[in-house]
Amino acid sequence: MKPLEARDPDFEKRIRESFSCQPFMATIGASLSRVEPGRVDISAPFADHITQQHGFIHGGVVGAIADNAAGYAAYSLIDSYDSVLTVEYKLNLLTPAKGERVEARAEVMRPGRTLTIVRSDVSAYDDGMETLCATAVVTLIRMAGWSDQRGG
Amino acid sequence: MKPLEARDPDFEKRIRESFSCQPFMATIGASLSRVEPGRVDISAPFADHITQQHGFIHGGVVGAIADNAAGYAAYSLIDSYDSVLTVEYKLNLLTPAKGERVEARAEVMRPGRTLTIVRSDVSAYDDGMETLCATAVVTLIRMAGWSDQRGG
Amino acid sequence: MKPLEARDPDFEKRIRESFSCQPFMATIGASLSRVEPGRVDISAPFADHITQQHGFIHGGVVGAIADNAAGYAAYSLIDSYDSVLTVEYKLNLLTPAKGERVEARAEVMRPGRTLTIVRSDVSAYDDGMETLCATAVVTLIRMAGWSDQRGG
Amino acid sequence: MKPLEARDPDFEKRIRESFSCQPFMATIGASLSRVEPGRVDISAPFADHITQQHGFIHGGVVGAIADNAAGYAAYSLIDSYDSVLTVEYKLNLLTPAKGERVEARAEVMRPGRTLTIVRSDVSAYDDGMETLCATAVVTLIRMAGWSDQRGG
Numbered sequence: 001m002k003p004l005e006a007r008d009p010d011f012e013k014r015i016r017e018s019f020s021c022q023p024f025m026a027t028i029g030a031s032l033s034r035v036e037p038g039r040v041d042i043s044a045p046f047a048d049h050i051t052q053q054h055g056f057i058h059g060g061v062v063g064a065i066a067d068n069a070a071g072y073a074a075y076s077l078i079d080s081y082d083s084v085l086t087v088e089y090k091l092n093l094l095t096p097a098k099g100e101r102v103e104a105r106a107e108v109m110r111p112g113r114t115l116t117i118v119r120s121d122v123s124a125y126d127d128g129m130e131t132l133c134a135t136a137v138v139t140l141i142r143m144a145g146w147s148d149q150r151g152g
Numbered sequence: 153m154k155p156l157e158a159r160d161p162d163f164e165k166r167i168r169e170s171f172s173c174q175p176f177m178a179t180i181g182a183s184l185s186r187v188e189p190g191r192v193d194i195s196a197p198f199a200d201h202i203t204q205q206h207g208f209i210h211g212g213v214v215g216a217i218a219d220n221a222a223g224y225a226a227y228s229l230i231d232s233y234d235s236v237l238t239v240e241y242k243l244n245l246l247t248p249a250k251g252e253r254v255e256a257r258a259e260v261m262r263p264g265r266t267l268t269i270v271r272s273d274v275s276a277y278d279d280g281m282e283t284l285c286a287t288a289v290v291t292l293i294r295m296a297g298w299s300d301q302r303g304g
Numbered sequence: 305m306k307p308l309e310a311r312d313p314d315f316e317k318r319i320r321e322s323f324s325c326q327p328f329m330a331t332i333g334a335s336l337s338r339v340e341p342g343r344v345d346i347s348a349p350f351a352d353h354i355t356q357q358h359g360f361i362h363g364g365v366v367g368a369i370a371d372n373a374a375g376y377a378a379y380s381l382i383d384s385y386d387s388v389l390t391v392e393y394k395l396n397l398l399t400p401a402k403g404e405r406v407e408a409r410a411e412v413m414r415p416g417r418t419l420t421i422v423r424s425d426v427s428a429y430d431d432g433m434e435t436l437c438a439t440a441v442v443t444l445i446r447m448a449g450w451s452d453q454r455g456g
Numbered sequence: 457m458k459p460l461e462a463r464d465p466d467f468e469k470r471i472r473e474s475f476s477c478q479p480f481m482a483t484i485g486a487s488l489s490r491v492e493p494g495r496v497d498i499s500a501p502f503a504d505h506i507t508q509q510h511g512f513i514h515g516g517v518v519g520a521i522a523d524n525a526a527g528y529a530a531y532s533l534i535d536s537y538d539s540v541l542t543v544e545y546k547l548n549l550l551t552p553a554k555g556e557r558v559e560a561r562a563e564v565m566r567p568g569r570t571l572t573i574v575r576s577d578v579s580a581y582d583d584g585m586e587t588l589c590a591t592a593v594v595t596l597i598r599m600a601g602w603s604d605q606r607g608g
Binding site: 330332352354362364365372392393395 | 474475477478479480482483484504505506507508509514515516517519520521523524541542543544545546547548549552
């Protein structure tokens with residue numbers, strides 16, 4: 001497959017601004033660890049307030065960064081005056097997320113004029129070892145003329 | 153379909169204790185609004201810290217309560233010395249979640265010895281009006297002899 | 305939810321014609337057993353040539369009628385000059401499909417201008433007893449101005 | 457990831473025998489094009505009787521070979537006295553399947569004692585050009601002591 005290209009040269013700036021406007025990402029302590037055309041990673045360090053009853057990082061946090069990374073991977077390929085919304089996703093939780101941090105790596109599988117399909121894998125990093133803990137497939141829709149700014 | 157029956161008469165107490173041991177549920181302000189055999193609802197009031205960039209409740213929160221309600225719906229039907237884990241779920245986001253609160257209603261479709269399938273719908277309540285904003289199907293696995301207590 | 309309404313008064317005729325143009329449906333012996341606005345059922349009688357290695361009706365047949373019924377349920381609500389395509393579906397196989405026939409019942413959960421979400425349950429009928437053997441959630445997209453006729 | 461290993465040295469023979477006992481695979485003209493530990497491909501040549509109303513290979517056929525290849529990929533890793541069943545799958549249809557044949561390539565992502573997760577991509581081959589037309593994630597369960605032979 002040939003490399004994906006961004007239509008908007010300022011896509012990274014646009015993504016970082018949008019991400020910083022998501023209070024929930026701050027709540028869970030997530031950050032953008034990679035922003036490239038068709039590829040976005042989101043990382044979240046372990047913290048007590050994002051755990052479940054066994055002390056692992058909550059599946060809801062794993063799902064949230066998987067979906068959100070997929071959204072920005074799709075968003076990296078569209079025009080600045082458009083936006084994207086998640087239509088649906090399917091997430092397999094492969095193993096509990098334990099360790100220092102989790103990271104979602106989203107890659108666009110199939111960019112489209114209306115719909116974009118993204119694969120988003122989440123790994124946990126525990127004492128230097130990486131374990132794939134979840135895998136998602138996400139379908140997103142482009143919202144034409146619907147800018148991602150609050151006042152847009 | 154005949155009504156589902158709990159094997160453990162103390163299932164509600166067990167669920168409420170487990171839920172209270174999930175720091176992430178406290179982080180997003182979620183609470184158990186209904187606990188019955190095969191049916192569990194989880195509610196989360198609107199709050200700025202769980203929103204995305206357009207001011208709606210974040211899809212990650214919607215997914216988290218959908219999955220978590222499904223987990224407890226399955227958990228309501230098992231023995232006290234067992235536990236459940238989410239294998240996978242698929243979530244369709246139907247409309248942005250706006251309003252005073254969101255609520256996930258999870259119902260066991262097919263209880264099983266090993267696997268349980270649960271349908272989990274999420275509604276948003278805005279000024280007294282209910283809107284279905286997401287629907288999920290969740291597959292869970294029973295972990296035999298694996299109690300849901302931290303020290304278990 | 306208020307009842308769904310067809311935009312095209314001839315939707316049933318349109319669906320039956322389209323169905324009759326699907327050689328694969330004839331191959332598996334499937335027929336339309338119900339056509340209403342937002343609701344379409346497809347039935348397939350047991351036959352050796354659609355079985356798998358244990359003598360049950362093949363999961364591929366179950367998936368095919370679940371998806372196809374969903375497609376026509378969405379199709380029942382659109383204009384005659386448009387068409388629909390399946391974007392994706394998720395199918396849980398609950399129990400092997402054995403008996404005299406299987407039937408998919410598809411109901412539109414959320415009709416939309418671009419995307420329509422449909423729930424499609426498949427039951428097996430064995431000696432007069434109905435067993436839910438699969439449940440699917442299907443996402444479909446409207447193809448504007450793309451008629452469903454071969455020469456269209 | 458280290459290469460997957462078969463527990464049963466005769467896995468290929470076992471898979472080819474099981475496949476040959478699936479009448480539905482013969483009905484759609486499918487054949488096993490690759491059998492390796494954790495990796496199975498199934499191919500189906502274009503034929504009128506497996507098409508839909510626009511003359512493309514039916515999505516039901518695409519889903520059937522994606523699921524079936526995933527099943528045998530999981531089956532390649534288990535003991536000879538066990539079997540596998542599909543729990544659920546999610547299929548994204550990326551583009552209509554047209555051309556001389558379709559082929560599903562299934563690879564085990566995460567083998568497990570009870571559950572195995574498989575990724576299954578389907579390509580269409582048209583005049584020498586390959587197009588990815590569908591992608592699936594499939595969850596399978598091992599049925600201990602349940603041989604895959606009819607009389608087993």
